[in-house]
Amino acid sequence: MRKLYITSRILFAVLLLLSFSIKKPNRCEVGPKNYSFGVKLGIAPSGALTQYAIIRYKNDALVSIQPTDLSRLVKIATGRWPLPKTYIFHDYFKQYNMNNDSLPDGTPIDYGVAFDSLWKVRFSHHPFDQNREDGWSQGDIRPSLKQQKFIYDRYGVRGYDQAYFADSSFFKLLKDVMNPAWVEEYKSLH
Numbered sequence: 001m002r003k004l005y006i007t008s009r010i011l012f013a014v015l016l017l018l019s020f021s022i023k024k025p026n027r028c029e030v031g032p033k034n035y036s037f038g039v040k041l042g043i044a045p046s047g048a049l050t051q052y053a054i055i056r057y058k059n060d061a062l063v064s065i066q067p068t069d070l071s072r073l074v075k076i077a078t079g080r081w082p083l084p085k086t087y088i089f090h091d092y093f094k095q096y097n098m099n100n101d102s103l104p105d106g107t108p109i110d111y112g113v114a115f116d117s118l119w120k121v122r123f124s125h126h127p128f129d130q131n132r133e134d135g136w137s138q139g140d141i142r143p144s145l146k147q148q149k150f151i152y153d154r155y156g157v158r159g160y161d162q163a164y165f166a167d168s169s170f171f172k173l174l175k176d177v178m179n180p181a182w183v184e185e186y187k188s189l190h
Contacts, residue, residue, distance in 0.1 A: 031083075031086075031088055031090075032083070032088065032090040032092070032095070033057075034056060034057050034058060034083075035054060035055065035056055035057070035083050035084075035090075036054075036055045036057070036092075036166055036167045036170070037052070037053065037054060037055065037073055037076075037077055037092065037166070037167075037170050038052070038053045038055050038065070038164030038165055038166030038167070038170050039051065039052050039053070039118060039164060039165050039170060039173070040053075040160065040161065040162075040163070040164050040165075041118055041119065041121055041122040041160045041165070042122055042160045042161045043127060047128075049118075049119040049122070049123070049126075049127065049128075050070075050115075050118050050119060051067060052067070052068050052069065052070055052073045053065045053066060053067050053068060053073075053164055053166075054066045054068050054073065054076065054084060055164070055166055055167070056084075065164070066084070070115055074115075077091075077092040077093060078091055078092070078093050079091035079092075079093075079094070092171070093111075093171075096168065096171035098111065098171060098174070098175065109175065109178045110178070111174055111178075113178065114174045114175075114177050114178045115174070117177045117178070118173070118174075118177060119135060120134075120135035120136045120137070120177070121135070121136060121137065121143070121151070121173070121177065121186070122135070122137055122141075122142060122143065122160055123135040123137050123140070123141060124136075124137045124138065124139060124140050125140070127141075136183055136186050136187045138187075138189065138190050142160065143189075144189060144190055146189035146190060147186060147189045150186065150189055154169075154172075154176075155169040155172065155173060156169060157169065
């Protein structure tokens, strides 16, 4: 009887220790690593030439893509507003070294202009306003095959209508469209 009592106490102690050592999933796992941002280039259902989104991941798997407007995206990405459904503020622009950024020649980068220039990657002319400057695409409504390959190799984006320039590619594209050397290289691909 005594052996049974000692065995049951040892078994209870082992199970108790195991229950404390097993990591329980955190139902509220949210934070900067679980969110990102993206942009699609093309004519969106709203008539806009870009469609922005807040992208959420859980355990490195895509959970949701929530379309949003540029104003909201910038407020969240710069840490002025919290991440959706959290009280967490995170400056992604700082994380990707985009605050007070400048080109190699010292020219400051204005990301407002970068957002306004994204359509030029996709179109040779502005689809709605022919009085605007030309785009950088070698095709009327989509880039040339060499430009498409360049975009895929650099950003991992294949189809502009379906795929987002997301995560680090989103921020890299914003930097690139402000870089005159990148623009000239992109425009030269026929």
